[in-house]
Amino acid sequence: MNLTNVYMRGFFLLILWSCIPLLSCISTAQAQNFTVVIDAGHGGKDPGAVGKIAKEKDINLKVALKLGELLKNQSDIKTIYTRKSDVFIALDRRTQIANEAAADLFVSIHTNALPNSRTYMGASTYTLGLSKSDANLAVAKRENAVIMYESDYQTRYAGFNPNSSESYIIFEFMQDKYMSQSVHLADLLQRQFKSHCKRTDRGVHQAGFLVLKTAAMPSVLIELGFISSPEEEKYLVSENGTSTLARGIYNAIVSYKDEQLSQRAEAERLARTARPEGKPVPKVIPDSIPEAALEGNIPLPIVNTPTPSAAVRPKATPEVTKEKVSTDGKITFAVQILTSTEKLKPTDYRFKGLKDAEHYVERGIYKYIYGSSDNYEQVLKTRRTIASKFKDAWIVAFQNGKRIDTNQAVEAYKQQNKR
Protein backbone atom coordinates (compact mmCIF):
# COMPACT_ATOMS: atom_id res chain seq x y z
CA MET A 1 0.00 0.00 0.00
CA ASN A 2 2.75 2.43 1.05
CA LEU A 3 4.71 1.58 -2.03
CA THR A 4 1.67 2.37 -4.20
CA ASN A 5 1.35 5.71 -2.43
CA VAL A 6 4.96 6.52 -3.09
CA TYR A 7 4.51 5.63 -6.73
CA MET A 8 1.33 7.68 -6.97
CA ARG A 9 2.98 10.68 -5.34
CA GLY A 10 5.89 10.32 -7.72
CA PHE A 11 3.48 10.10 -10.62
CA PHE A 12 1.65 13.29 -9.64
CA LEU A 13 4.94 15.10 -9.10
CA LEU A 14 6.04 13.97 -12.53
CA ILE A 15 2.85 15.30 -14.07
CA LEU A 16 3.17 18.57 -12.18
CA TRP A 17 6.81 18.89 -13.14
CA SER A 18 6.15 18.18 -16.79
CA CYS A 19 3.44 20.84 -16.79
CA ILE A 20 5.64 23.60 -15.36
CA PRO A 21 7.46 24.32 -18.63
CA LEU A 22 4.09 24.36 -20.36
CA LEU A 23 2.35 27.02 -18.37
CA SER A 24 -0.69 26.68 -20.53
CA CYS A 25 -1.06 23.00 -19.64
CA ILE A 26 -3.37 23.41 -16.66
CA SER A 27 -5.31 26.38 -17.93
CA THR A 28 -5.94 24.69 -21.27
CA ALA A 29 -7.17 21.57 -19.56
CA GLN A 30 -9.56 23.64 -17.48
CA ALA A 31 -10.71 25.66 -20.44
CA GLN A 32 -11.68 22.58 -22.43
CA ASN A 33 -15.20 22.57 -21.14
CA PHE A 34 -16.94 21.38 -24.27
CA THR A 35 -16.32 17.82 -25.40
CA VAL A 36 -17.06 16.67 -28.92
CA VAL A 37 -16.97 13.00 -29.85
CA ILE A 38 -16.23 12.47 -33.53
CA ASP A 39 -17.43 9.12 -34.77
CA ALA A 40 -16.12 8.01 -38.15
CA GLY A 41 -18.71 5.46 -39.24
CA HIS A 42 -17.74 1.83 -40.04
CA GLY A 43 -14.09 0.66 -40.21
CA GLY A 44 -12.00 -2.50 -40.36
CA LYS A 45 -13.99 -5.47 -41.67
CA ASP A 46 -17.02 -3.19 -42.15
CA PRO A 47 -16.43 -1.05 -45.26
CA GLY A 48 -19.82 0.69 -45.14
CA ALA A 49 -21.19 1.65 -48.55
CA VAL A 50 -18.86 0.79 -51.41
CA GLY A 51 -18.44 2.96 -54.48
CA LYS A 52 -16.55 2.55 -57.72
CA ILE A 53 -13.27 3.91 -56.40
CA ALA A 54 -13.75 4.29 -52.66
CA LYS A 55 -15.18 2.81 -49.50
CA GLU A 56 -17.37 4.71 -47.12
CA LYS A 57 -15.21 3.88 -44.09
CA ASP A 58 -12.20 5.68 -45.60
CA ILE A 59 -14.12 8.82 -46.56
CA ASN A 60 -15.70 9.01 -43.10
CA LEU A 61 -12.33 8.62 -41.40
CA LYS A 62 -10.62 11.20 -43.56
CA VAL A 63 -13.28 13.81 -42.84
CA ALA A 64 -13.29 12.88 -39.13
CA LEU A 65 -9.52 13.32 -38.83
CA LYS A 66 -9.56 16.61 -40.70
CA LEU A 67 -12.42 17.82 -38.51
CA GLY A 68 -10.45 16.85 -35.39
CA GLU A 69 -7.43 18.79 -36.65
CA LEU A 70 -9.57 21.89 -37.18
CA LEU A 71 -11.16 21.56 -33.75
CA LYS A 72 -7.67 21.86 -32.23
CA ASN A 73 -7.98 25.57 -33.07
CA GLN A 74 -10.68 25.86 -30.41
CA SER A 75 -8.97 25.89 -27.02
CA ASP A 76 -12.27 25.29 -25.22
CA ILE A 77 -13.10 22.14 -27.18
CA LYS A 78 -11.87 18.70 -26.23
CA THR A 79 -12.05 16.22 -29.08
CA ILE A 80 -12.43 12.48 -28.70
CA TYR A 81 -12.44 10.06 -31.62
CA THR A 82 -14.22 6.72 -31.59
CA ARG A 83 -11.57 5.58 -34.07
CA LYS A 84 -8.50 7.21 -35.59
CA SER A 85 -7.53 4.35 -37.88
CA ASP A 86 -9.09 1.62 -39.99
CA VAL A 87 -10.43 -0.54 -37.15
CA PHE A 88 -13.78 -2.16 -36.46
CA ILE A 89 -15.71 -0.69 -33.52
CA ALA A 90 -18.96 -2.22 -32.29
CA LEU A 91 -21.89 0.11 -32.80
CA ASP A 92 -22.86 0.38 -29.14
CA ARG A 93 -19.25 1.03 -28.14
CA ARG A 94 -19.31 4.27 -30.10
CA THR A 95 -21.88 6.06 -27.94
CA GLN A 96 -20.49 4.35 -24.87
CA ILE A 97 -17.25 6.25 -25.51
CA ALA A 98 -19.23 9.48 -25.66
CA ASN A 99 -21.28 8.67 -22.55
CA GLU A 100 -18.20 7.73 -20.55
CA ALA A 101 -16.62 11.05 -21.48
CA ALA A 102 -19.85 12.90 -20.57
CA ALA A 103 -19.47 14.54 -23.95
CA ASP A 104 -21.50 17.56 -25.01
CA LEU A 105 -21.93 16.40 -28.57
CA PHE A 106 -21.80 13.18 -30.56
CA VAL A 107 -21.23 13.57 -34.29
CA SER A 108 -21.35 10.43 -36.40
CA ILE A 109 -19.96 10.82 -39.93
CA HIS A 110 -21.24 8.65 -42.77
CA THR A 111 -21.53 8.53 -46.53
CA ASN A 112 -24.80 7.71 -48.25
CA ALA A 113 -25.54 5.34 -51.12
CA LEU A 114 -28.56 4.75 -53.27
CA PRO A 115 -28.31 1.49 -55.21
CA ASN A 116 -30.77 2.51 -57.90
CA SER A 117 -29.43 5.92 -58.72
CA ARG A 118 -26.12 7.15 -60.08
CA THR A 119 -27.11 10.79 -60.03
CA TYR A 120 -28.58 11.41 -56.59
CA MET A 121 -26.30 13.82 -54.70
CA GLY A 122 -26.20 16.00 -51.60
CA ALA A 123 -25.61 16.13 -47.88
CA SER A 124 -28.16 15.41 -45.17
CA THR A 125 -28.17 15.29 -41.40
CA TYR A 126 -30.21 12.93 -39.27
CA THR A 127 -31.31 13.07 -35.69
CA LEU A 128 -32.82 10.23 -33.74
CA GLY A 129 -36.50 9.58 -34.26
CA LEU A 130 -39.04 7.53 -36.07
CA SER A 131 -38.52 7.56 -39.82
CA LYS A 132 -41.66 8.82 -41.42
CA SER A 133 -40.62 8.10 -44.96
CA ASP A 134 -39.39 4.96 -46.67
CA ALA A 135 -36.30 6.80 -47.87
CA ASN A 136 -35.27 7.72 -44.31
CA LEU A 137 -36.03 4.21 -43.09
CA ALA A 138 -33.84 2.80 -45.86
CA VAL A 139 -30.91 4.95 -44.73
CA ALA A 140 -31.37 3.80 -41.12
CA LYS A 141 -31.64 0.16 -42.20
CA ARG A 142 -28.45 0.35 -44.22
CA GLU A 143 -26.52 2.03 -41.41
CA ASN A 144 -27.94 -0.25 -38.71
CA ALA A 145 -27.11 -3.38 -40.70
CA VAL A 146 -23.50 -2.97 -39.51
CA ILE A 147 -24.43 -4.70 -36.25
CA MET A 148 -24.56 -7.94 -38.22
CA TYR A 149 -20.77 -7.82 -38.31
CA GLU A 150 -20.95 -8.43 -34.59
CA SER A 151 -21.41 -12.14 -33.89
CA ASP A 152 -23.51 -11.58 -30.76
CA TYR A 153 -25.66 -8.82 -32.22
CA GLN A 154 -28.95 -10.51 -31.44
CA THR A 155 -28.31 -10.54 -27.70
CA ARG A 156 -26.28 -7.35 -27.71
CA TYR A 157 -29.04 -5.34 -29.36
CA ALA A 158 -31.95 -7.10 -27.67
CA GLY A 159 -33.24 -8.91 -30.73
CA PHE A 160 -33.19 -5.84 -32.94
CA ASN A 161 -33.34 -6.89 -36.57
CA PRO A 162 -31.94 -4.04 -38.67
CA ASN A 163 -33.70 -5.27 -41.81
CA SER A 164 -37.16 -5.68 -40.34
CA SER A 165 -39.39 -2.61 -40.35
CA GLU A 166 -41.17 -3.96 -37.26
CA SER A 167 -37.98 -3.59 -35.24
CA TYR A 168 -38.17 0.15 -35.77
CA ILE A 169 -41.33 0.47 -33.70
CA ILE A 170 -39.06 0.98 -30.66
CA PHE A 171 -38.24 4.42 -31.99
CA GLU A 172 -41.89 5.44 -31.95
CA PHE A 173 -42.09 5.28 -28.19
CA MET A 174 -38.69 6.76 -27.58
CA GLN A 175 -38.73 10.38 -26.61
CA ASP A 176 -35.40 12.00 -27.20
CA LYS A 177 -34.88 14.75 -24.67
CA TYR A 178 -32.00 16.14 -26.68
CA MET A 179 -34.05 16.40 -29.84
CA SER A 180 -34.34 20.16 -30.09
CA GLN A 181 -30.60 20.63 -29.54
CA SER A 182 -29.78 17.87 -32.01
CA VAL A 183 -32.11 19.35 -34.61
CA HIS A 184 -30.60 22.77 -34.02
CA LEU A 185 -27.09 21.45 -34.69
CA ALA A 186 -28.42 19.57 -37.72
CA ASP A 187 -29.84 22.88 -39.02
CA LEU A 188 -26.48 24.58 -38.55
CA LEU A 189 -24.75 21.69 -40.34
CA GLN A 190 -27.09 21.78 -43.31
CA ARG A 191 -26.61 25.54 -43.61
CA GLN A 192 -22.86 24.95 -43.83
CA PHE A 193 -23.16 22.12 -46.35
CA LYS A 194 -25.16 24.45 -48.53
CA SER A 195 -23.34 27.77 -48.09
CA HIS A 196 -19.75 26.74 -47.36
CA CYS A 197 -19.49 23.36 -49.10
CA LYS A 198 -21.86 24.22 -51.97
CA ARG A 199 -23.50 20.82 -51.76
CA THR A 200 -27.11 20.02 -52.51
CA ASP A 201 -29.03 20.49 -49.28
CA ARG A 202 -30.90 17.27 -48.59
CA GLY A 203 -32.21 18.59 -45.31
CA VAL A 204 -32.62 17.50 -41.72
CA HIS A 205 -34.44 14.21 -41.07
CA GLN A 206 -35.29 11.82 -38.30
CA ALA A 207 -34.69 8.09 -38.43
CA GLY A 208 -34.10 5.16 -36.11
CA PHE A 209 -30.32 5.01 -35.97
CA LEU A 210 -29.09 2.54 -33.37
CA VAL A 211 -25.82 4.42 -33.02
CA LEU A 212 -27.67 7.50 -31.73
CA LYS A 213 -30.12 5.59 -29.54
CA THR A 214 -28.03 5.42 -26.39
CA ALA A 215 -26.28 8.77 -26.68
CA ALA A 216 -26.83 10.76 -23.50
CA MET A 217 -26.23 14.06 -25.25
CA PRO A 218 -27.31 15.90 -28.40
CA SER A 219 -26.24 13.78 -31.34
CA VAL A 220 -26.42 13.78 -35.12
CA LEU A 221 -25.58 11.46 -37.95
CA ILE A 222 -24.24 13.15 -41.06
CA GLU A 223 -24.50 11.66 -44.53
CA LEU A 224 -21.83 13.61 -46.39
CA GLY A 225 -22.96 12.70 -49.87
CA PHE A 226 -23.69 9.78 -52.17
CA ILE A 227 -20.84 7.41 -52.93
CA SER A 228 -23.18 5.77 -55.47
CA SER A 229 -23.03 8.85 -57.66
CA PRO A 230 -19.73 8.76 -59.61
CA GLU A 231 -19.60 12.53 -59.72
CA GLU A 232 -20.10 12.94 -55.98
CA GLU A 233 -17.81 10.02 -55.18
CA LYS A 234 -14.97 11.88 -56.92
CA TYR A 235 -15.65 14.88 -54.73
CA LEU A 236 -15.89 12.75 -51.58
CA VAL A 237 -12.48 11.18 -52.11
CA SER A 238 -10.72 14.39 -53.14
CA GLU A 239 -8.54 16.37 -50.73
CA ASN A 240 -10.57 19.45 -51.51
CA GLY A 241 -13.85 17.62 -50.90
CA THR A 242 -12.91 16.12 -47.55
CA SER A 243 -11.29 19.40 -46.39
CA THR A 244 -14.31 21.48 -47.38
CA LEU A 245 -16.75 19.10 -45.72
CA ALA A 246 -14.64 18.98 -42.56
CA ARG A 247 -14.51 22.78 -42.51
CA GLY A 248 -18.30 23.00 -42.91
CA ILE A 249 -18.87 20.61 -40.01
CA TYR A 250 -16.30 22.51 -37.98
CA ASN A 251 -18.05 25.85 -38.58
CA ALA A 252 -21.38 24.41 -37.44
CA ILE A 253 -19.92 22.80 -34.31
CA VAL A 254 -18.14 26.01 -33.34
CA SER A 255 -21.34 28.09 -33.71
CA TYR A 256 -23.23 25.53 -31.67
CA LYS A 257 -20.52 25.40 -28.99
CA ASP A 258 -20.33 29.20 -28.74
CA GLU A 259 -24.10 29.40 -28.24
CA GLN A 260 -24.09 26.65 -25.64
CA LEU A 261 -21.16 28.07 -23.67
CA SER A 262 -22.61 31.58 -23.64
CA GLN A 263 -25.95 30.19 -22.47
CA ARG A 264 -24.17 28.20 -19.79
CA ALA A 265 -22.21 31.27 -18.68
CA GLU A 266 -25.41 33.31 -18.57
CA ALA A 267 -27.15 30.59 -16.57
CA GLU A 268 -24.29 30.47 -14.12
CA ARG A 269 -24.31 34.25 -13.79
CA LEU A 270 -28.03 34.20 -13.06
CA ALA A 271 -27.59 31.32 -10.65
CA ARG A 272 -24.95 33.31 -8.77
CA THR A 273 -27.21 36.32 -8.44
CA ALA A 274 -30.12 34.12 -7.38
CA ARG A 275 -28.12 32.10 -4.85
CA PRO A 276 -26.62 33.03 -1.51
CA GLU A 277 -22.87 33.59 -1.80
CA GLY A 278 -20.50 30.69 -1.49
CA LYS A 279 -22.91 28.09 -2.77
CA PRO A 280 -21.57 26.05 -5.66
CA VAL A 281 -23.12 26.63 -9.03
CA PRO A 282 -24.40 23.45 -10.63
CA LYS A 283 -23.60 22.55 -14.21
CA VAL A 284 -26.52 23.74 -16.23
CA ILE A 285 -27.62 22.02 -19.38
CA PRO A 286 -29.71 24.50 -21.33
CA ASP A 287 -32.62 23.05 -23.24
CA SER A 288 -33.02 19.87 -21.24
CA ILE A 289 -35.10 21.81 -18.80
CA PRO A 290 -37.13 19.19 -16.99
CA GLU A 291 -34.20 16.90 -16.32
CA ALA A 292 -31.98 19.68 -15.01
CA ALA A 293 -34.82 21.11 -12.99
CA LEU A 294 -35.63 17.75 -11.50
CA GLU A 295 -32.10 17.48 -10.22
CA GLY A 296 -32.61 20.42 -7.93
CA ASN A 297 -34.28 23.59 -9.05
CA ILE A 298 -31.56 24.80 -11.33
CA PRO A 299 -32.27 28.27 -12.65
CA LEU A 300 -32.00 28.50 -16.39
CA PRO A 301 -31.79 31.54 -18.59
CA ILE A 302 -34.63 32.69 -20.73
CA VAL A 303 -33.56 34.91 -23.56
CA ASN A 304 -34.84 38.51 -23.43
CA THR A 305 -35.91 38.27 -19.82
CA PRO A 306 -34.84 41.42 -18.01
CA THR A 307 -34.61 40.43 -14.35
CA PRO A 308 -32.86 37.42 -12.83
CA SER A 309 -35.83 36.53 -10.66
CA ALA A 310 -38.13 36.37 -13.67
CA ALA A 311 -35.51 34.39 -15.53
CA VAL A 312 -35.55 31.58 -13.01
CA ARG A 313 -37.67 28.80 -14.36
CA PRO A 314 -40.11 27.19 -11.99
CA LYS A 315 -39.14 23.87 -10.49
CA ALA A 316 -40.66 20.97 -12.35
CA THR A 317 -41.92 18.11 -10.25
CA PRO A 318 -41.89 14.51 -11.43
CA GLU A 319 -45.63 14.27 -11.28
CA VAL A 320 -47.32 17.15 -12.91
CA THR A 321 -50.69 17.46 -11.30
CA LYS A 322 -53.93 18.77 -12.68
CA GLU A 323 -53.70 21.81 -10.41
CA LYS A 324 -50.24 22.57 -11.66
CA VAL A 325 -51.39 22.50 -15.24
CA SER A 326 -54.30 24.83 -14.62
CA THR A 327 -52.61 27.30 -12.28
CA ASP A 328 -49.30 27.52 -14.10
CA GLY A 329 -50.92 27.95 -17.45
CA LYS A 330 -52.45 25.63 -19.93
CA ILE A 331 -50.24 23.18 -21.78
CA THR A 332 -50.72 23.31 -25.50
CA PHE A 333 -49.44 20.93 -28.13
CA ALA A 334 -48.66 21.57 -31.78
CA VAL A 335 -47.07 19.87 -34.74
CA GLN A 336 -43.68 21.31 -35.63
CA ILE A 337 -43.44 21.22 -39.39
CA LEU A 338 -40.25 23.00 -40.34
CA THR A 339 -37.48 25.30 -39.19
CA SER A 340 -35.80 28.15 -40.98
CA THR A 341 -32.99 30.57 -40.35
CA GLU A 342 -35.16 33.39 -41.66
CA LYS A 343 -38.78 34.37 -41.24
CA LEU A 344 -40.91 32.82 -43.98
CA LYS A 345 -43.78 34.43 -45.83
CA PRO A 346 -47.12 32.65 -45.36
CA THR A 347 -47.02 31.91 -49.07
CA ASP A 348 -43.57 30.28 -48.90
CA TYR A 349 -43.40 27.04 -50.90
CA ARG A 350 -42.05 25.20 -47.88
CA PHE A 351 -45.49 25.38 -46.25
CA LYS A 352 -46.73 23.25 -49.14
CA GLY A 353 -49.99 25.15 -49.24
CA LEU A 354 -50.64 24.76 -45.52
CA LYS A 355 -52.28 27.87 -44.11
CA ASP A 356 -52.20 29.30 -40.56
CA ALA A 357 -48.79 27.99 -39.54
CA GLU A 358 -47.55 29.79 -36.45
CA HIS A 359 -43.96 30.22 -35.38
CA TYR A 360 -41.73 30.68 -32.38
CA VAL A 361 -38.07 31.64 -32.32
CA GLU A 362 -35.43 29.60 -30.56
CA ARG A 363 -31.81 30.77 -30.68
CA GLY A 364 -32.38 32.72 -33.83
CA ILE A 365 -34.11 29.86 -35.65
CA TYR A 366 -37.71 30.26 -36.76
CA LYS A 367 -39.65 27.13 -35.89
CA TYR A 368 -42.99 26.68 -37.57
CA ILE A 369 -45.84 24.88 -35.88
CA TYR A 370 -49.30 23.93 -36.96
CA GLY A 371 -52.62 22.92 -35.41
CA SER A 372 -51.92 24.00 -31.84
CA SER A 373 -54.43 22.74 -29.33
CA ASP A 374 -54.61 21.72 -25.69
CA ASN A 375 -56.06 18.42 -26.87
CA TYR A 376 -53.13 16.05 -27.41
CA GLU A 377 -55.20 13.49 -29.33
CA GLN A 378 -56.35 16.24 -31.67
CA VAL A 379 -52.74 17.23 -32.34
CA LEU A 380 -51.80 13.59 -32.94
CA LYS A 381 -54.60 13.46 -35.47
CA THR A 382 -53.36 16.65 -37.13
CA ARG A 383 -49.90 15.17 -37.43
CA ARG A 384 -51.33 12.13 -39.16
CA THR A 385 -53.31 14.31 -41.55
CA ILE A 386 -50.29 16.28 -42.69
CA ALA A 387 -47.82 13.38 -42.51
CA SER A 388 -47.74 12.93 -46.26
CA LYS A 389 -46.61 16.53 -46.73
CA PHE A 390 -44.43 16.86 -43.66
CA LYS A 391 -42.86 13.49 -43.08
CA ASP A 392 -40.54 14.58 -40.31
CA ALA A 393 -43.05 16.63 -38.36
CA TRP A 394 -43.18 15.98 -34.66
CA ILE A 395 -45.11 17.16 -31.65
CA VAL A 396 -43.94 19.98 -29.42
CA ALA A 397 -45.48 21.33 -26.23
CA PHE A 398 -45.72 24.81 -24.70
CA GLN A 399 -46.64 26.28 -21.38
CA ASN A 400 -46.80 29.97 -20.50
CA GLY A 401 -45.53 30.70 -23.97
CA LYS A 402 -42.38 28.61 -23.52
CA ARG A 403 -41.33 25.31 -25.08
CA ILE A 404 -41.48 22.53 -22.55
CA ASP A 405 -40.48 18.89 -22.64
CA THR A 406 -43.01 17.02 -24.76
CA ASN A 407 -42.67 13.88 -22.64
CA GLN A 408 -43.63 15.68 -19.48
CA ALA A 409 -46.39 17.56 -21.23
CA VAL A 410 -47.93 14.31 -22.49
CA GLU A 411 -47.58 12.83 -18.99
CA ALA A 412 -49.36 15.85 -17.53
CA TYR A 413 -52.04 15.61 -20.18
CA LYS A 414 -52.63 11.94 -19.39
CA GLN A 415 -52.80 12.66 -15.65
CA GLN A 416 -55.28 15.43 -16.26
CA ASN A 417 -57.50 13.31 -18.44
CA LYS A 418 -57.46 10.22 -16.25
CA ARG A 419 -60.87 9.09 -15.22
Ligand SMILES: [Zn+2]
Ligand atom coordinates in the same frame (compact mmCIF):
# COMPACT_ATOMS: atom_id res chain seq x y z
ZN1 LIG B 1 -22.50 4.56 -42.87
